[in-house]
Amino acid sequence: MSRVIVITSGKGGVGKTTSTANLGMALAKRGRRVAVVDADFGLRNLDLLLGLENRVIYTAAEALAGECRLEQALVKDKRQPNLVLLPAAQNRTKDSITPDQMKKLMGVLATKFDYVFIDSPAGIEMGFRNAIAAATEAIVVTTPEIAAVRDADRVVGLLEAHTVHNTHLLINRLRPLMVAANDMMSVEDVQEILAIPLLGVIPDDERVIVSTNRGEPLVLSETPSIAGIAYDNVVRRLEGETVELLDFSVNSDSWVGRIKKFFGSK
């Protein structure tokens, strides 16, 4: 049974594409056949994060128009044979395809792959509706910031309304030091507000930028990174394993705290 999962957020820039690239790659590494689909027509980026931009010949638009076969549009990953990318057209707008066309296309992919990840564009307009049309599951990505959480909440409501009921939360770019200083919402805070089941937490990690510079998803890196491990854990949860959240807790015995304790305050 293949799973068609849309990765969405409402707000832009919270890590949808990075998450799509890493989850897809991590699952492929585990031996699953994975297709990652860029649904951001006109502003495609998933090819860049996977380092596959020079291999794109046809896109989903040509496949839909019958100008090529779907297999011709699929870009095989150069490092991981289990992973393919279906690129979005860069020279068209989000209104150039319809939810029905998207359903048809994803339906074909679902027969050939174990996982189909759809990287949704930001916003809640046509591009979003296309992206969620074929999905039976959703991963809502947010950062612990007010605008991202508000938009995520809106998207959760819209997914419900469009009968995508299996929705999970992925909290990205958590900064444990700021949470400890009470200057950022914690995982529990965000989860309490959005009230959907938590799939994982990705801490803020500079290595994410380095990996996008190179077009190599973090989960491929030989030297492990905290964000890469967190993505691996998300994938294990997707596969049904029970994996504890990473412990990001900052040592609360800061020197100020220690001095206060020494002088007998609570």
Next chain:
Amino acid sequence: MTIINDLLERLFPRNESHTSRDEVKLRLQQILAQDRTDLPPDKLEALRNEILSIVSQYVELDSEGLQFSLQCNQRVTSLIANLPIRRVKHDTIVSSPTPEPQPQLGNTSITDAL
């Protein structure tokens, strides 16, 4: 000892009551309550005024401490009203067991609106 603690507290305040984290949570809870119910501010204001006018028939309210907001918890939105009572108006309740203005807005219609 306490002087040193006070000094430390002042130099490195713990900010337990009013951290930016508390503030963002509160702001989100309020804005999401509005987003989710899709109740425009003017309707909410009308609701507030109507409830206050009904309650005021029975009790005198302390207008300083009035609080009236939508809040959400576990994707359920609630109308939270905090109406401090200054004194009970005994005369109105006793004189009219079925007050006439009541049919305007009963309890059921409040929940219906949400």
